[in-house]
Amino acid sequence: MNKMMAVIKARPQKEPFELTSVPLPSNPLEQEVTIKVESVGICGTDLSIYKWTENVAREYNPNFPFTPGHEFSGTIVKVGSSVEQLKVGDHVAVNPHMSCNSCDMCLEGNQNICRNRPILGCHANGGLVEYINVRAMNVFKLPHGFPSYLGSLAEPMSVAVHALEKVHSSENKTAVIIGAGTIGLLQYLTCKAAGYSHIFVTGLSQDKERLNLARSMGAKVINIENENPQDAIFEVIGRKEVDVVFEAAGTNESINLSIELVKPTGKVALIGIAASTTPIDTTKLLFSEKQLIGCRAYTLKTWDVTMDLIHTISSDLEKLVTHRFGMNQINEAINLIAERKCLKVIIEPHLKG
Ligand SMILES: [Zn+2]
Ligand SMILES: [Zn+2]
Incomplete structure (x- = not known):
C-alpha cells in the first residue's frame, strides 16, 4: 500500500542500478498531472549515467539515490486543480526538460538551451518508476490509438x-x-x-x-x-x-x-x-x-510537430524496438546497449514477470 517500485542509482559511481520500493507520489500540485508510466526508452545517456562518466558527473548533480529515465510516456491517472488541457485517461509523452520559462533563452522560445533547466532522469528523478508527477506544460497528448509501449519514442523523435x-x-x-x-x-x-x-x-x-x-x-x-x-x-x-x-x-x-x-x-x-x-x-x-x-534536444514547439508526425510513422517505429523488458531487467537493458546488441530497448514498468 502506498508504495511502488522504482529503479535507482544509489551512489555516484559505476555499479548496477537497483530496483527498490519507494512511496507513491503525493497528489499532483495544481499545475501537475500524475502519470502511470507505461514505456521508458533506454539510451546511451542512461549507459553513461550507469557508468557515471566524467561528463555525466560534471553535467548532472542529482541528489542520491536518484531515478534515471528521461524518455517516458504513460496514461494520466490524476490531474491538478488548474490543469485544463489534459484529463484522466489521456495517453501522453513527457518532455523531460523542465525549462524555467523566464531566462533570455526561454523567452526567445529556445527552451532547449534554457540556462536553468533540470532534466528529469538526468538532474532530477525520472521515469523509471510506476507513477510520477510531471508539470502539465511538459506533457503532450499522443495520437488516439498510438501503441502505449511506443510512446517513449516521442522524446528521441x-x-x-x-x-x-x-x-x-x-x-x-x-x-x-x-x-x-x-x-x-x-x-x-x-x-x-x-x-x-x-x-x-x-x-x-x-x-x-x-x-x-x-x-x-x-x-x-x-x-x-x-x-x-x-x-x-x-x-x-x-x-x-x-x-x-x-x-x-x-x-x-x-x-x-x-x-x-x-x-x-x-x-x-x-x-x-x-x-x-x-x-x-x-x-x-x-x-x-x-x-x-x-542541434540540442527540442523546444516546446518541436513537441507539437512530433505529435502530428508520430502517428503516421508508428509502423516504422515498431521496427526500431528490439527489446521490451520489465523494470527488473534494467541492468540487462544497459548491458545490451553497452554491447550494441540492440536498437531501441523499452522498459515497461507495469509489465509483470
Ligand atoms: Zn535518450
Ligand atoms: Zn530558461
Whole structure:
C-alpha cells in the first residue's frame, strides 16, 4: 500500500542500478498531472549515467539515490486543480526538460538551451518508476490509438524533428545521415516524411543489422568501411555531395566526413555528442561557406510537430524496438546497449514477470 517500485542509482559511481520500493507520489500540485508510466526508452545517456562518466558527473548533480529515465510516456491517472488541457485517461509523452520559462533563452522560445533547466532522469528523478508527477506544460497528448509501449519514442523523435527544423529548407532534396543508431534511424524517418528524394544512411560493418533495417524502410545505405561514401552518393544522384548532412555518430571521423559530404553553402546538423574535442579544418568551411549547426534536444514547439508526425510513422517505429523488458531487467537493458546488441530497448514498468 502506498508504495511502488522504482529503479535507482544509489551512489555516484559505476555499479548496477537497483530496483527498490519507494512511496507513491503525493497528489499532483495544481499545475501537475500524475502519470502511470507505461514505456521508458533506454539510451546511451542512461549507459553513461550507469557508468557515471566524467561528463555525466560534471553535467548532472542529482541528489542520491536518484531515478534515471528521461524518455517516458504513460496514461494520466490524476490531474491538478488548474490543469485544463489534459484529463484522466489521456495517453501522453513527457518532455523531460523542465525549462524555467523566464531566462533570455526561454523567452526567445529556445527552451532547449534554457540556462536553468533540470532534466528529469538526468538532474532530477525520472521515469523509471510506476507513477510520477510531471508539470502539465511538459506533457503532450499522443495520437488516439498510438501503441502505449511506443510512446517513449516521442522524446528521441523530437530530437530528430528539431535537428530537421534547424537545417531544413524547401530546396533540400538530398540528405546523408551519419550513424545508424536510434537517432540516426529516427532522423531518416523524419527526412522521409519531409519529402527528401534521396536519403543515405551510413554506418560501419558492426552496424550491419541496423543498416539492413534502414534499407528495409527505404534508405540508401552506405557501409563506409567497404565503400567510398562520395562514390556511393555519386552513383545515385550524379554528385558527390548532398544538400544537408545529419551527424549522429559523434566521432572525429564522422564529424569530418559530414563536412566532406555536404555541398558548398550546405548545412550539417550536429546531433551526435562527441566524446572529446574534435579537430576540424575550418578553411573547408570558410572557402565553401559550409555551416555546422549545433542541434540540442527540442523546444516546446518541436513537441507539437512530433505529435502530428508520430502517428503516421508508428509502423516504422515498431521496427526500431528490439527489446521490451520489465523494470527488473534494467541492468540487462544497459548491458545490451553497452554491447550494441540492440536498437531501441523499452522498459515497461507495469509489465509483470
Ligand atoms: Zn535518450
Ligand atoms: Zn530558461
